[in-house]
Amino acid sequence: MAPFNKCKAVLVLEFNWILYNIAGHAVDTCNVIITQHPLKEVDNTVNTVNITCRFSASNCSGSQPQILWFRYFAFTHEALCTPTCTDTQKFTVESNSSLQIKKLTINDSAIYICGIAFSDSNATTSKQVGNGTKLVKRGPEKDSTEVYILMIVLSSLLFLYNTAIFAVIIFYKSKSKLVKKTKKEDVKGEHHKNMSGRTVCRAIVQELYKKRYANNHNQPECLEPDNIYQNR
Structure with missing residues (x-):
């Protein structure tokens, strides 16, 4: 902002120098107020x-004022119309004080400053410059079809990526469940095997017990005296 203010001060000095030798009667109470839109954007x-330049004049003569246009770049400025335009094929000052720019390019993006001066007045306020209008011309945009195709390609790649991640997650979850199920079945089989061994062992013991019990209680009574005699 500081470079712009310095350039504006230089423009005021140049502006006054341009109008210094214009003859006329002094009207010390002449006052000019200029209004410019701060920003104007256009597409490619x-x-x-x-670029409009609106002004109001009070206590000034009825003569037509001088209309001047300058433009300010980053570190320099250019006098476009003072009041004759340097390039009449490109720049034209309209009857309403606006500046018309033809064959517009991106290089024409700059701050355009309007100046108004009543040549028959020596009052300081009879010569004023506006705050400037920043003109911005945007560069060419990508074709909408190319953007659409690019979006489709990116969406497809994203879908494939998400599908691959989902498949990997499902695979590892299924593998984990299978391992857990296998371990559980192994433990269950081992337990069943142990239980089967115990059951067989118990059945054998019971069978032996039954046989022994049967042998002890089913002996013939005729054998008892001999046994008694022998014992005696």
Whole structure:
């Protein structure tokens, strides 16, 4: 902002120097107020643009004022119309004080400053410059079809990526469940095997017990005296 203010001060000095030798009667109470839109944006299809410059004058003579236009770049400024335009094929000052720019390019993006001066007045307020209008011409945008195709390709790649991640997650979850199920079945089989061994062992013991019990209680009574005699 500081470089712009310095340039504006230089423009005021140049502006006053341009009008210094214009003859006229002094009207010390002449006062000029200029209004400019701070920003004007156009797209790359626009070839002609008008930059407005509205002003009001009080206590000034009825003569037509001088209309001047300058433009300010990053570190320099250019006098476009003072009041004759340097390039009449590109720049034209309209009857309403606006500046028309033809064959507009991106290089024409700059701050355009309007100046108004009543030549028959020596009052300081009779010569004023506006705050400037920043003109911005946007560069060409990508074709909408190319953007659409690019979006489709990116969406497809994202879908494939998500599908692959989902498949990997499902695979590892299934593998984990299978391992757990196998371990559980192994433990269950081992337990069943142990239980089967115990059951067989128990059945054998019971069978032996039954046989022994049967042998002890089913002996013939005729054998008892001999046994008694022998014992005696």
